[in-house]
Amino acid sequence: MDEQPKIIQYVRKLINSCGLCLLPLVDGEKHHGDGWKQYQSRLPNESEISSWTNKKRWGIVCGRVSGNLEVIDFDEKVRKGFFEAWKSLLPAEALELLKTLPLSKTINNGYHLLYRSKEIGRNTPLARCLDESGEKKAVIETRGEGGFIVEPPTEGYEHLNGSLEHIPEITPEQRKSLWDTARVLNEIVEEQKIFNPKPQLPDSNRPGDDYNTRATWEEILAPLGWKIERQCGEKRYWKRPGKIEGGISATENYNGNGLLHVFSSSTPFEPDRSYTKFSAYAILNHKADFKSAARELANKGYGSKQSEEGTKVAVPHESQSDVIVRMVLARRFWQLRHKAPNTEALKTALTVLEGKAYFDGPLIKLWNRLTEHEGAIWYDLADTEWRAVKITKASWEIVANPPILFRRYSHQKAQCQPVQDGDITLLLKYLNVADRKHRLLLLVWLVASFIPNIPHPILIVYGAQGASKTFFCRLLKKIGDPSEVETIGFPRDQNELVQIFDHHWCIVFDNISRISGRDSDALCKAVTGDGFSKRELFTDDDDIIYAFRRVLILNGINQVATRPDILERGILLELERISEEDRKSEKALLAEFEKDQPSILGGIFTVLQKAMQIEPAIELASLPRMADFTRWGAAIAEALGYTKEEFLSAYGSNIASQNDEVLAENLTAVLLRTFMDGREDWEGTPTELRNALIEVAEGLHIKPEREPDFPKTANALGKKINELKTNLAVTGMHIKRGEAQKQKRIYIRKGGKKTVSVDSVVPSPSVGTAPKQKDPPMPLLLGSKADKGVDRVDDFWNPETF
Structure with a gap:
């Protein structure tokens, strides 16, 4: 009884002077009782301390309430020796x-190691093992926020080193x-914490599996500065590069599984995970880019063995x-076991x-219907056997x-x-x-549509009702990209349009x-x-990028493409x-066409x-906007038995007809050409030109303010002229700005050299090359940008000086 007042005084000192939250324990238990959690946020008051007389068993609430107290708890009941083993592995500084x-x-002959730290966590298992019954038991764990430990002066507990009155940080x-x-x-090690587990297929042909079998940990870690500690x-215990003092960063052959288990958080690895040799190699040498690794x-020779069990499975690219x-x-499982697998399996x-x-x-990049591979063009027949046509310079084959x-x-x-010795011209009868x-252009366009990786001109088909457009x-579409969906209406939603482009090689907008x-x-x-960019889900921040070149066909009663960019x-x-x-x-034509289709397709491949x-x-000598198509078109024309000059002329x-369409359908172009009738040249401000065009419109009984395509401002007129000046140059009207x-x-001049069409850039063998015409001079205003550094008036039209 004489000792009890001393214990209460000691408890009072630890609480009030040392900031430790001490509580008496329930008899026979290791906790204070149902109400102890209130003390996770406050220390006991004097009234409570005074009421705890005759208490012999005491515990401490860990965490912030006790000044960021954290404890490492070594439990030796399951198996003795963990504390001594831990001490033997500590570096000298830690000792x-x-x-x-x-x-x-x-x-129970376990140990509590107490310290304070600015960084503490909740109770965390650090090491576990199996007890005699095979159950997993924590043998080393921390007691932090929300933790509770039993300490002296409880009977059976004793201090081996230091004092509760002085707990260092x-x-x-x-x-x-x-x-x-x-x-x-x-x-x-929990299975889910094994990163890239060791493969179970020894005959796999994958480089990563082969590397796991043949490589050593020294080959992976030592060149990067890792050292064997013991x-x-x-x-074997490894120390990470840059760690000056002793200590363990990772263990090789952890738990006898051949993996590398990483403890340190100061490495490229995620701590408390096990890694295969391939995953470690990829993380350390390729920044976790496993495909690159x-x-x-x-390339170094790994993965050369081909598995005899490998099976190629064709799966449609769709949500299901x-x-x-x-x-x-399920079918394969039934073949092997003669029973059905369960859903979870x-x-x-x-x-x-x-x-x-x-x-x-x-990493295998996949293509839609057509691609180039190792110098050959490949065309997917999309049949159940996954056959494809291979076209080379020498031949084509299935x-x-x-x-x-x-x-x-x-x-x-x-x-x-398709059949060999086919005839592409059979198509023309349909x-x-x-x-x-037009027949030559159509055949060239069709063959060119089987060439990947080049821009293909949009085929713009128009005509009156009953023209069979x-x-x-x-x-x-049947010839190039057979589909259940042969024609498509133009969608309103841009994302839907991108999906259409992605899912079809040839698209017909009807x-x-x-x-x-x-x-x-x-x-x-x-x-x-x-x-094109779009999000996969509305909740995603990452964009999916779609990039493709497609074969496009538009049809309508009227010629719907009026903008210069699409017409070009x-x-x-x-x-x-x-x-x-x-x-x-139509039924009779389709029946006849299906008989000719193998020959038409074979003829296309022969021409290609x-x-x-x-x-x-x-x-x-010169190339238009669709330069790649023009080069290939000339080659295809010769393969068809025409000359390249015939193709270029067509x-x-x-x-030229595209240019006529642009100028005829654009109100600004019509007004500008009308305004320049009877004039050789004109110069003035954009505002003056716009006012002049308004006068011309009114003279033609046109109200430009009601026309949506007429520029509403002088700046808008300048932009519109920029769009049209290439087309106007074809007619001999040249426009420049200064x-x-x-x-x-704005300077406008008529006459001089017209922009030539494709057929005139390659001279006829019997005609030769026409002499270059000199541009006639144009008046130049002094003080303009154009007169700086210009020696002659006609240099104004030289692109190198303007």
């Missing part, structure tokens, strides 16, 4: 620190060293593709396959087991089997095209009456290969109305093969 920290022994680095050393003794049997290892993979797995297998494919599989090149969508239909130049376009500026821009991007990327094709006596039923031989030798005439007396000026 010196240990001498300054309070250490107490528990009633350690640095976060010192705390980390104590924790990391304790984690080294962990004997249990070795115990088959287990696999490619490099493949996982359903098909699930069916493939299938779900798990799918998840594992996705993970292995993402991290271990090679390949039964092609490389993995293509992705497919559910709308795609199988293509007919198309309402009588003009020789839709049927005409459907046949072209019965179009108008194309907005935004849609025109989208069509141009789909021709040139510029990227197009071929205009006007169809005449079919007379009643020449009209045939020949064009691949001719194209490198094609030389042209294409040049079409470009500045005089701090005012913007």
Whole structure:
């Protein structure tokens, strides 16, 4: 009884002077009772302390309430020796620190190591093992925020070092060293914490699996500065680069599994995880780019063995593709076990396959219907056998087991089997095209549509009702990209338009009456290969980038493409109305066409093969906007038996008609040409020109303010003229802009050299090259930008001085 007042005085001192939250324990328990959690945020008051007389067992609430107290608890009931093993692994600096920290022994011969730190956490297991019954038990864990420990003066507990009255504060680095050393003794790793587990397929042909089998940890870690700290049997302890003092950062052959288990958070690895050799190699050498790591290892000779068990599975590229993979797995399981797998097993297998494919599989870019690979053009027949046509300069053939090149969508239909010695000209009897130049252009365009990686002109088909425009376009679609969806209306939503571009190689936009500026821009991007961006989900911040070059066909009663940018990327094709006596039923035409289609397709591949031989030798003096198509078009024309001059003449005439369409459909161009009738040149401000055009419009009984395409401001007029000046130059009207007396000026001149069309850039063999014409002079205002550094008035029109 004489000792009790001393105990209360000691408790009072620890609470009031040392800031420790001491509480009496319930008899036979290791806690204060149901109400102890209130003391996680406050210390006991004097009234409470005075009421705790005759208490013999005491505990401390850890965490912030006790001045950021944290305790490492060593439980020796399951197996003795963890505390001594931990001490033996501590670096010298940590051993010196240990001498300054309070250490107490528990009633079960365990240990409590106490310290304070600016960084504390909640109760955290650091090392676990299996007890005699096979249950997982924590043998080293921390007691932090929300934790509670039993301490002297409780009977059976004794202080071995230091005192509760003086608990030092350690640095976060010192705390980390104590924790990391304790984690080294962990004997249990949860499966989900094994990063890229060791593969179970020894015959796998993947470079990562082969590397896991053949590489050593020294080859991976030592070149990057990792050092072996010590070795115990088959287990080795590694120290990370840059760690000056001793200590363990990772353990090799952790738990006997051959993996590297990392404890330190000061490495590229995530702490408290185990890593295979391949995953460690990828993280350390390729910043966790597993595909790049696999490619490099493949180049070094890893992954050369081909698994005899490998099976290629064709899956449509659609939202339900996982359903098909699930069916493939279920069928395979039935074949092997003669029973059905359960749903959870299938779900798990799918998840594992996705993970292995993402991290271990090679990166294979897939294409829609057509691509180039190793110098050959490949065309997907989209049949159930996954056959493809391979076209080279020497020949073309159907390949039964092609490389993995293509992705497919559910709308795609199988293509007919092409035949050798086919005839592309059989197509012309089904198309309402009588003009020789148009027939040549159409055949060239069709063959060029089987060339990947070049911009293809948009085929713009128009004509009166009854001209068979839709049927005409459907046949072209059947030849290049058979689909359940042969024609498409122009969607209002831009994301839907991007999806259409992505899912089809050849797209027919049917019965179009108008194309907005935004849609025109989208069509141009789909021709040139510029990227589209959209989010996969509305909750995502990351964009998905789509970039492709597509074959596009537009049809309508009127010529709907009026903007210069889309016309410069197009071929205009006007169809005449079919007379009643020449009209045939669609059913009869389709039946006949299906008989000729294999020959037509084979003829296309034969022409393309020949064009691949001719194209490198094609030389042209000048090229229009669609330069790649022009080069290939000249080669295709020769492969068809025409001359390149015939193609260039036909294409040049079409470009000229495109220019006429632009100027005829644009109100500004019409007014400007009317204004310049009877004038050779004109100069003035943009405002003066706009006022002059308004007067011309009113003289033609046009109210420009009601016309949506007429520029509303002088600046808008300048932009409109920029769009039109190339087309106007073809007619001999040249426009340039300058500045005089701090005012913007527009200079217009008629006459002089016209912009030439494609057919005139390559001289006829019998004609020769025409002499270059000199541009006539144009008046120049003194003080303008144009007169600075210009020696002669006619130098104003020299692009190098203007």
